[in-house]
Amino acid sequence: MKKLLHYIRPYRFFAILAPVLMCIEVMMDLLQPTIMQKMIDTGIANQDNGYVIKLGFIMxxxxxxxLIGGAGCSIYAxxxxxxxxxxxxRDVFKKVEQFSNHNTDSFGTGKLITITTNDIESLKQAVIMTLRMFVRGPLLFIGSVVIVWFTARELFPVLLVSIPILIACIYLFSVKSGKLFLNVxxxxxxxxxxxxEMLAGIRVIKAFDRNEYEKNHFKNVNHLLMKRNMSAEQFILTLMPIMMFIVNIGVIAGLWMGVIKVNEGTLQVGVILAFIxxxxxxxxxxxxxxxVLMQIARSFTSADRxxxxxxxxxDITEPxxxxxxxxxxxxxxxxxxxFSYSKNGNYVLQNISFKAKAGQTIGIIGSTGSGKSTLVKLIPRLYDPESGAILIDRVNVKDIPLEKLRTAIGFVPQKATLFSGTIEDNLRFGxxxxxxxxxxxxxxxAAASExxxxxxxxxAHPLLQGAANLSGGQKQRLAMARAFIRNANILxxxxxxxxxDALSEAMVQQALKQDYSQxxxxxxxxxxxxxxxxxxIFVMKDGQIEASGSHEELLxxxxxxxxxxxxxxxxEVVNG
Structure with a gap:
């Protein structure tokens, strides 16, 4: 929590004003029982209606x-x-934007979404309650104890017994609740x-008729969340009845002691009512x-995440x-x-060495899992190799500023990812x-004009989220157009x-030869x-370049x- 406190500095005026206004509300609340005591013991007992009306107006x-103090506190808090x-x-989003693929994979998308939404919301509630309720609660408690000490000292032993029990309950519940909400x-x-996963793969789920399977899977994780939420909420809600029971016992003890004192003539009735x-x-x-303590305990988990x-x-930093x-x-x-994704020596790419001259076209082919896509992801530093070096124009890519490096590259990923907005917005992304x-x-x-x-x-045609209103081929053509528009020297x-289709692919290949020959x-x-x-052409097999050459040479x-x-x-091609 300490590491996040600096975020409140720009708003310290609000953070200071809110507790000050809450102090005003607390002072007014603490006045009420004392005014009522005076009204009963002095005004009503002496049948002084003018005094009663005066005190009523003050109340x-x-x-x-x-009310003004409390409302102002709520607003500024x-x-x-x-x-x-x-x-x-904003800072979490900015940090996640800088994440390498490895950083993102280590957290998982679901956790990052929870942190950006639920955890920050939990922290916000903790700040509000701290500025408002955590000022109100202790001040009401301390003020009441002080007033009882001076105005109803005969009944003070009741507090000496009940207060430690109440504080012990609060402490135990706060510690336990933090652990429960971590599980939540x-x-x-x-x-x-x-x-x-379900929303991203909804078409696959329907195509394979796995609706019931996914429902059951979601039911299981949802049931787990429900159970943990239920355990946490039930545990917290039991605190209120326990505290009410202890307070009611204190009220009974106070009334019993007060009646004795009134009969002895050492205490007035208004004092008993004020004490209660x-x-x-x-x-x-x-x-x-x-x-507040339980919310703060809950927010500790969120703050840590x-x-x-x-x-x-x-992983991927500026030089x-x-x-x-x-x-x-x-x-x-x-x-x-x-290169290894897991960083455990299980290499996806091994001993890759080659040189592509400026303006050359390099083809890479191989079976699934041979490392083709991984190899090209190293060029714009989506990942960094564990050993060896990648050079562009004889300069190590790790020594080139990231913006300069990636601006010089047009990249069309294996999965055509488009964003909500218009077609023009997506092309201008490049x-x-x-x-x-x-x-x-x-x-x-990119054969997309068609x-x-x-x-x-x-x-200006609008695209839905994930370009769901386009076909797979249309998405791929727009993804290529987005890369082509950069006129980058590496594509x-x-x-x-x-x-x-084959005709569109032929058009793309022709455009590459004519418009991107350099x-x-x-x-x-x-x-x-x-x-x-x-x-x-590089032929990939098991993370290595098995062979290289022209089409005729490789045959x-x-x-x-x-x-x-x-x-x-x-x-069938016969060797030799």
């Missing part, structure tokens, strides 16, 4: 002042808490993860304090001493590169200052034509037809390549 005035939560959410947050992570009121005020003060994100060490690269030409070299002509040229190169021109809104196409192009594909005209020198060719063309 009304103090209630109004207390909420302002401080909401701003603090917004700033934390973990269960919430599972629900968010499952919900995200102050005892209830003490209970309310302790109760509100206990609620938030700090895990904010203090995460980013300490960046090398100025005036313009990236596009020469790419791998030197003995090894180049914000793109002109209308740039949009049209990029769409034409369907964009048929849309009533053209480039990476990761199996980007798998969902488009660009270093990496084409990852499972189809030989997509890469057969490449200057170099002679690579058995793996010949087998792929035979399976796709139906023609």
């Amino acid at each position: 009304l005035l103090s209630a109004v002042v207390g 909420a302002k401080a808490a909401v701003h603090v939560a917004a700033d934390i959410r 947050q973990k269960a919430m992570d599972q629900v968010n993860t499952k919900l995200q 009121n102050y005892l209830n005020i003490m209970m309310n003060g302790l109760m509100s304090s206990s609620q 938030i700090n895990q994100v904010l203090e995460s060490e980013i 300490e001493q960046p090398i100025s690269v005036p313009e990236v030409r596009g020469e790419v070299e791998f030197r003995d590169v090894n 180049k914000d200052e793109a002109t209308k002509n740039d949009l049209e040229q990029a769409a034409g190169s 369907f964009i021109d048929r849309l009533e809104d053209g480039f 990476i196409l990761d199996d980007s034509t798998s969902a488009i 660009t270093t192009v990496f084409i990852i594909s499972s189809k030989i037809s997509s890469i057969r005209d490449a200057d170099q 002679i020198n690579s058995k793996v390549y010949r087998d792929i060719y035979a399976s796709q063309s139906g023609l």
